[in-house]
C-alpha cells in the first residue's frame with residue numbers, strides 16, 4: 294500500500310525521460326553485442342553515443358527502434374514501455390536515420406519526405422482510393438508540412454528533383470527531413486556526418502542544434518569526436534557492448550579509459566579485459582612449454598628446435 298502511494302507521488306512529481314533504456318542486452322548466438330546498457334535522454338538534450346568499431350552502437354539503436362528484440366531489458370519513451378516493433382516505435386514518437394543512406398532514389402525529394410509522414414496520416418486505403426474530401430484535406434496538410442520541413446533543411450528549391458541527383462550532403466539532410474516528417478519527440482541519428490567534408494559537417498551540426506531548439510531530443514552516434522564533443526550535452530562511450538563512461542563532453546574527453554579503448558590499449562577493468570588476460574596467460578604458458586621443449590626438458594610433440602635438432 295505504502296509502495297503504491299510512493300510510486301504515485303514519484304510519478305506525479307517527476308517528468309519521465311524522453312528515452313529510458315534500462316538493462317538492454319542483445320546476444321547473437323554466443324556473441325553479446327550489447328550488455329546491460331542503461332541510457333536516458335531527457336527533454337531538450339543532445340546525447341552522443343561513441344565507441345570503437347564493433348562496440349555495439351548500431352545494435353543498441355536497433356534495440357531502441359524495434360528492429361531487434363533485445364534479449365533482456367526494456368525501452369521506454371516518455372514513461373511508456375515500447376513494444377519492439379519499428380512502426381509502433383515510430384508511431385510512439387521515435388524517428389531515426391541509418392548509417393547508410395536509405396532514400397527512395399527514384400522518387401522526388403518531396404515524395405521522400407511524404408513517405409515519412411504516413412504514420413501521422415489517418416486516412417485509410419478506401420479513402421485514398423476514392424480520393425474523398427477527407428483524403429484531399431489530409432493530403433494537402435501533409436504536402437504543407439513536407440514543404441515546411443524542406444524549407445527547414447534548406448531544400449525547398451529542390452522539392453521536385455530526384456533524390457538520387459542530390460549531392461551526398463543534401464541526401465543526408467533529406468534523410469533527416471524524412472525522419473522529422475513523423476513528428477518525433479526523439480530523433481536517433483546514426484553517423485550523420487559520415488563521408489562529409491568539414492563544411493557539410495558544420496552545416497549538420499547547426500541543423501541538429503536547430504532540431505533540438507524545436508523541442509526534439511536527439512541521440513547521435515558519431516566517430517567524429519570534434520563534432521560530438523562540440524554538439525552534445527552528454528556523451529556515453531560503449532566498448533565491447535558495455536557502457537564504459539558517461540558524462541559531459543569534458544569528462545568523457547578527459548577519461549583515459551576512453552582514449553585507451555580507441556587506441557586499443559588494454560586497461561584494468563576494461564570490458565573483456567579479464568578474458569583477454571586469460572588468453573594472454575594461456576598463450577604465454579604455451580610458449581613457455583614450447584621453449585622448454587626445445588631444451589629437451591619436456592616434450593609432448595615432435596618439434597624442430599631453433600638449432601634444427603629434432604626433439
Ligand SMILES: Nc1ncnc2c1ncn2[C@@H]1O[C@H](COP(=O)(O)OP(=O)(O)OP(=O)(O)O)[C@@H](O)[C@H]1O
Nearest residue numbers: 321324326344345346347348349350351352353392
Ligand atoms: N545481426 C547480427 N548478427 C550477428 N552479429 C551481429 C549482428 N549485428 C551486429 N553484430 C555484431 O555485433 C557487434 C556490434 O556491432 P555494431 O554494428 O552494433 O557495432 P558499432 O559500434 O555500431 O560499429 P561501427 O562503429 O563499426 O558501426 C559486432 O561484433 C557485430 O559483428
